[in-house]
Amino acid sequence: MRVPGRTGPGSDQCCRRHHAVGRQWSPCGDGQRPGVTYRWITTDVDLVAHVERLLQQQRYALDTEFHRERTYFPKLALLQIADAEQIVLIDPLACDLSPLKALFESDVLAVLHAAQQDLDVLTHACGAVPRRLYDTQLAAGFLGYSTPSLVSLLQAELKVPMAKGDRLTDWLRRPLSNEQCDYAASDVAHLLLLHDTIEAQLAAEGRSEWASAACEELRVKPVSGVDPGMAWSRLKDVRVLKAKARGVAQAVAEWRERRAMSLDSPVRQVLPDLAVLGIAQKQPRTIADLAQCRGVDDRHTRGTIGKELLTAVETGLAAEVTMPAAEGEELERHMRPAVALVSAWVGEVARKQRVDAALLATRTDLVSFLRGDETSRLAHGWRNEFLGDGIRRLVEGRSALTFDGRGGLRLVDVTPEPAA
Template sequence: MPVTTRRKLSAVVADASAADAYALDTEFHRERTYYPRLALVQIAWHDQLAVIDPLAVPVTPLAKLLDGEGLAVLHAAEQDLEVLYHECGTRPRRIFDTQIGAGFIGYSSPSLATLHERLLGVELAKEARLSDWFQRPVPDHMLAYAAADVERLLEISDILQKELHARGRLEWAEEECVLLLERADAGRSPDTAWLRIKEVRRMEGRQRALAQAVAKWREEYAARANQPVRHVLSDLGVAVVAQRMPKSLAQLREIRGVEPRNLRKGADKELLAFLDEIRDAELAVEPTSKPPKLDPALKPAISLITSWAAQHAAEADLDPALVATRSDIEALLRGDPNCRALKGWRADIIAAPVQQLLEGTAAVAFDGRGKLTLEERSGRPISADPSKGSA
């Protein structure tokens, strides 16, 4: 039976807070809202397990547990952290994400079911995964599914941490979990909403300043109305509204990317009033803080180095996506000082070898068996003219 009273919830919080570690998961929906709607919270500690019904009892008392010294163990924690912060006003102080941890021993973004199968030989039920978690009472098979997500999570965490320690990678995983918490703390600021819109990032001068303001308005309105941002105004709509600056409802509704059914309940009039406010206002153009442009001569190298990096990571039993994405490689070649490949454990794994490539002291080559290899450069380029031989 789920926890549905304040008294039972207080007992869960007190007991779990005394544990060194606890498993944590949530069930939520967010298809039609700006903020995720919490449907269940699952917690396991020692030999105890609780499924909490936030529709029956406020979950704000969980803040005491989250703020405590215990290690919160989650799987693919990013959205769980968001929904917990929205409901409780805080996030766990310390976390271990089993998906991240598994990435450091060769698993590529594994699902929780995969880790159960590979590490414990246990098959998780899957039929309730896309269920309506807001139906009440929650059917028994769905409660069992939710409970199973945390029932053995501490055991999985222990296995992963022991293996990471044996490989000398536990600190890497812990560092990555800290970064995940930092990203969660940063949240979605309305001031930086425009950075998530490709069409706006490409704009210049006053048009971009106007588009940045419209993007901020959209984010703030979506949060107030609890609607997905694209249900208010599409990304394209943000850019075109800033370009045309409509003065009437008729002009607004002519714009591609503006759906009248989305701009209802006064949103259309509120947007027009906002446009009138900024039409002649002095607006600062927020800089994109772009790093140096990529040398055109290096563009062909992006795909080759990305392929080598993925192979290099896999051979080292590391999740390639965790080590370096194509965007990371491009940022590295551009000389972006904020590139994550330059920081922490990635610096030795990726940044140092790529620096050798850029300096011309190493080269990527095929090993004759279909694999890429990084080798010391001989300095003897092969001539494009076969008659001339090697230089």
């Protein structure tokens, strides 16, 4: 095996010894393999061939590197895949990624860690996400971990040390350095063994189905993003705006969001938050008035942009916009104290059962369930079996929480007081 002086697109050699992985990783789990290699894929032909190979496997590990600070949508910079025999680094700047759809739509299991952002990136870059997904971070939550990083989970479960990555590294530059390639490859090198280790423990605890259900929830979760019509509600200090100003803020923020999407540019580069609020307060009717709004500069008053902003102001002045209810306010007033009570019990159940509390129920889940929403995650499935009866008993006054004298809480039966 030749060890080139540099690795990545533009290099005349395609692979090097991956010293960052070394002896700790074995596709067979025996820990005896002296080292692994990674290979660059920079051509459509090679990618098609590799996808055909992966379609014969039972599973593969997947990770991505991306940037989004200069664009509206995440920009995929690198895609890493490991199977039982090798690691490949796929250059999305050089390859057409459409062949990956066949892999994602197959029955081959994709193993990722903290997959939410990866799924967002793949949706935009490939137009598809894996049909079968296993997230080691989510699954570890059913073993008592609380949103563990890959570094901490590898250390705890496999005793594999892994260097933390440089958050400021530029994954879009070419060629990538050997250090970047080593780090990228190490992100997937241990995932299959970690999958085996976690799944064996979950099976012993009878929790494999819970983890599978949680992974499927993540897989089908809508791609993260902003509803243009609700973009205004994320502005700082928007709650102090009066009714007409809220309408203008809503219309201008929606215009900004849609323009940022069309340009694939960060929203604040299209129009800063200060300008949105300034326009909402001043409600300009002319270009001269628009130029006087705080945060507005010459870019925003020239040509079609200025005209479009004035049109948005006019639209906003004709709209009636109310602030969305704060979390918990959509409950009837007499039910609001129940959120804190039930949250305390959920936290205690999570502690005793060694389950990440965020997997059991978020505050949004609790509010939805207490409101009687049939689509609430707590209304069905393993969460309902775990928590549903206890929540109902607390809310109905048939049970209460007491201290157990050992730093914990316990649920005890009580006799409900007769209705007045």
